[in-house]
Amino acid sequence: MAPTFPASRLSKITLAAASVALCLVLRYFHRRKGTYAALFGDPAKLAQRVKSREEDYDFDEYDVVIVGGGTAGCVLASRISEDPNIRVLLLEAGSSSIQNPFAIIPASYSKLMRSKHDWNLQTVSQANAGSKARYWPRAKLLGGCTCMNAMIFHIGAPEDYDEWVLLQKGQEGASQWAFKEFDKYIRKFEKFTPSSEYPLVDASLRGKSGPVHTGYGYASYGTKQFIEACANAGIPAVPDLNTHKGTMGVSKVMTYITPQGRRCTAEYAYLTAEVLARPNLKVITNAHVTRILFDKSGATPRAVGVEFTQKEGETFRVKARKEVVVSAGAVHSPHILMLSGVGPADHLKEHGIPVVADLPGVGSHLMDHVVIDLNIMDKSKSGIGHLKGETVLDGLKLMRELFTYKLTGRGALTTNIAETIAFVRSTDPKLFPPDQYPADHIDDQTSGPGAPDIELFFSPMGYLKHGQGKLRPGHYFSLHGVLLRPTSTGTIRLKSRNPEDPPEIDPKYLSTQNDVATLVRAARLLTRILHTEPLASMVDPAGAEDAALDHTFHDLDDAAVADAIRRKAETLYHPACTARMAPKEDGGVVDPFLRVHGIPNLRVVDASVFPTIVSGHTAAPVLAVAEKAAELIVAAVRSAH
Structure with missing residues (x-):
C-alpha cells in the first residue's frame, strides 16, 4: 500500500x-558562456599573506583597488579596466551570483533573504516605529543588491540632481551633478528593449547600447486595474517615468530584465567573460575587507592599500599605487571607513581606533525610504x-x-512583484483638498515643484515582513505607500573595532511628525484608490473578517492610521547618504569628485555619497554615479602617470 x-x-x-x-x-x-580568467583568483597569487612582521615584505601592487563588488563596484571594475594601462583589483565579500538561480529568475529574489548570501542585518529597536528592530536585506554577492531587489528601473526626479548641486554650495565640480549633465550617464548604462505592449514609450529617450538591459516583465490582471483606478482617482497614467519630463503619474514598472527574461544584475551586465579576461583586471571573492591602509608620513594621509580576510581566517594585503575606492554600500562603506580610522574622532577613540581623519559625517545623515504594506483578499483570484x-x-x-x-x-x-508604480505630491490640492487636509500639517520636502514625496505601488500577491511572514492560504493583492523624502535621519556606528561584528544601524524611522503626516496621506490615498473602480471590484469582502488584512483601514481615524503606520513601517531597501557629497562643515564626507575630504586618493562610490536621498529608487542613480566616477578615476590615474 x-x-x-x-x-x-x-x-x-x-x-x-x-x-x-x-x-x-x-x-x-x-550558464554563462566564456571563461573567468579574473574571477575567483587565488588570493595568495593576487595578494600577500600578512606575516608576523609587516615590514618584512612588499605586498602585491595595483593602480586601483575597489572595495566592494556590489552595484557600483561592478561598474567601476569594468569601466576603469577598459584602459589596459590601469591595473585594477576588485574585492568582494561574497561570491559570484552569475549562476545562482535566485539571482537569475526575477520573481525569486526573496529566496536570497536571510540566506548565506545576505548580510542578515538588523537595525536597533526603533522607538518611533513600534519599538521594534527592523530586518535590512543586503546582498552579499557580486552585483550586490541588484541580485536581491524588485528590479525597479527608476532614476528619481530630475530636480533631485539639481538639488545635489545646490547642496555642494559652490564647490568646484558641483555643477557636473545637474540633471542635464548627469543624464548622459543614465543613458550610458541602459539598453532598453521596446515592447509592443507599451507602444507609447519614446525609445529615443531611452539608452540603446549600454550593458544594463531594461524592459518589461510580467503584468498581472490587477496591474492594469490599479493603473486605471489611479487614473480615475486623479493620478494621470503616463508611459514612462524616467525622462526629463519628470516622474509624476502612474505607469507599469520598467525593470532590469533581459529579452530572455533574466534578471540583469550589475555582475551580469558589467563583469562579462570578455571583461574578466582582461589581464589588467583581477577579482577576488569571499574577501572580507577589514581596513584601508594609510601612509601618514606626509602633510595629508594617503591610502596605500587594503587588508582583507578569507573564510579560512587568513589575512591578506594588497597595495594601491594610485587610488582606493570604497564601494561597499551605504551600510558597509562607512563601517569600513570607521574601522580604518576615518570618521567621527570621538567615536573612533571610544573603540580604540587611531584617527586618520576626523570626519563627523561618516555614518551620519542615514536616510532610507519607509514603506507600509496593505494586504487585501482578491476576489478575482488573478494574482x-x-x-x-x-x-x-x-x-x-x-x-x-x-x-x-x-x-x-x-x-x-x-x-518583479512591485509591478505598477505611481508618484504624487502630498501637497497636491487635487489629491488632498485643503479643506480635508490642512496645509499646515505638511512641510514640503520635495526637491522641486515637479518632484514627488509619495510613491504608491501595486503587488499581485500579499506578503508580510519582506515575504518572511505568513498569510492564510488564499488569493491576495497588496498596495504600498512609500515616504520618499524623509526628514528623519539616522546613523551607522561601530559596535566594536572587530571587523566581524556588524555595524549598529539606527535609521531613527518616523522620528518627525512630518514623516508620519506624509505617510498618513499616502495611506488615505491608497485606500481611496482601493475603493475606486476597477480595482474596487477585485476586493473580496470576506477579507474584512481577517484581522491580518487591511480591508477596514479606511475606517480608522488619523490617530489610528498613524499608529498603524508606526507598526507597519519597513525598509524599502534604500539606505543612502552616510558618506555625503557635501562640504565638510555641513557634514560632508566626499567632494564633488567623490574624494574623501583630506585624503585625495581615497574615494567613495555608492548610495552613501548621495547628498540627500532621491525621490525614487536608488539602483539607477548608483549605476549612473559609478559610470561617472569611473571617468573621474581614469582621468586622475592617467594624469598621475
Whole structure:
C-alpha cells in the first residue's frame, strides 16, 4: 500500500521538488558562456599573506583597488579596466551570483533573504516605529543588491540632481551633478528593449547600447486595474517615468530584465567573460575587507592599500599605487571607513581606533525610504501568490510556471512583484483638498515643484515582513505607500573595532511628525484608490473578517492610521547618504569628485555619497554615479602617470 501524507507535508514535498527543479533547470539554461580568467583568483597569487612582521615584505601592487563588488563596484571594475594601462583589483565579500538561480529568475529574489548570501542585518529597536528592530536585506554577492531587489528601473526626479548641486554650495565640480549633465550617464548604462505592449514609450529617450538591459516583465490582471483606478482617482497614467519630463503619474514598472527574461544584475551586465579576461583586471571573492591602509608620513594621509580576510581566517594585503575606492554600500562603506580610522574622532577613540581623519559625517545623515504594506483578499483570484508554493496546488502551478519560463523566458516568474508604480505630491490640492487636509500639517520636502514625496505601488500577491511572514492560504493583492523624502535621519556606528561584528544601524524611522503626516496621506490615498473602480471590484469582502488584512483601514481615524503606520513601517531597501557629497562643515564626507575630504586618493562610490536621498529608487542613480566616477578615476590615474 502506498504511503499517505498529510496535506501540509505533501505541500512541502511538492514545493521542495519544485525548488530542486528550479535550481537544476536554471543552472542549465543560464550558464554563462566564456571563461573567468579574473574571477575567483587565488588570493595568495593576487595578494600577500600578512606575516608576523609587516615590514618584512612588499605586498602585491595595483593602480586601483575597489572595495566592494556590489552595484557600483561592478561598474567601476569594468569601466576603469577598459584602459589596459590601469591595473585594477576588485574585492568582494561574497561570491559570484552569475549562476545562482535566485539571482537569475526575477520573481525569486526573496529566496536570497536571510540566506548565506545576505548580510542578515538588523537595525536597533526603533522607538518611533513600534519599538521594534527592523530586518535590512543586503546582498552579499557580486552585483550586490541588484541580485536581491524588485528590479525597479527608476532614476528619481530630475530636480533631485539639481538639488545635489545646490547642496555642494559652490564647490568646484558641483555643477557636473545637474540633471542635464548627469543624464548622459543614465543613458550610458541602459539598453532598453521596446515592447509592443507599451507602444507609447519614446525609445529615443531611452539608452540603446549600454550593458544594463531594461524592459518589461510580467503584468498581472490587477496591474492594469490599479493603473486605471489611479487614473480615475486623479493620478494621470503616463508611459514612462524616467525622462526629463519628470516622474509624476502612474505607469507599469520598467525593470532590469533581459529579452530572455533574466534578471540583469550589475555582475551580469558589467563583469562579462570578455571583461574578466582582461589581464589588467583581477577579482577576488569571499574577501572580507577589514581596513584601508594609510601612509601618514606626509602633510595629508594617503591610502596605500587594503587588508582583507578569507573564510579560512587568513589575512591578506594588497597595495594601491594610485587610488582606493570604497564601494561597499551605504551600510558597509562607512563601517569600513570607521574601522580604518576615518570618521567621527570621538567615536573612533571610544573603540580604540587611531584617527586618520576626523570626519563627523561618516555614518551620519542615514536616510532610507519607509514603506507600509496593505494586504487585501482578491476576489478575482488573478494574482501570483501560487509562486510561493504554499499548497499542493500552488506547487504544481509553480512547476508549470517554471517550465513556461524555461521554454519562453516569459510568464509570471518574470514579475518583479512591485509591478505598477505611481508618484504624487502630498501637497497636491487635487489629491488632498485643503479643506480635508490642512496645509499646515505638511512641510514640503520635495526637491522641486515637479518632484514627488509619495510613491504608491501595486503587488499581485500579499506578503508580510519582506515575504518572511505568513498569510492564510488564499488569493491576495497588496498596495504600498512609500515616504520618499524623509526628514528623519539616522546613523551607522561601530559596535566594536572587530571587523566581524556588524555595524549598529539606527535609521531613527518616523522620528518627525512630518514623516508620519506624509505617510498618513499616502495611506488615505491608497485606500481611496482601493475603493475606486476597477480595482474596487477585485476586493473580496470576506477579507474584512481577517484581522491580518487591511480591508477596514479606511475606517480608522488619523490617530489610528498613524499608529498603524508606526507598526507597519519597513525598509524599502534604500539606505543612502552616510558618506555625503557635501562640504565638510555641513557634514560632508566626499567632494564633488567623490574624494574623501583630506585624503585625495581615497574615494567613495555608492548610495552613501548621495547628498540627500532621491525621490525614487536608488539602483539607477548608483549605476549612473559609478559610470561617472569611473571617468573621474581614469582621468586622475592617467594624469598621475
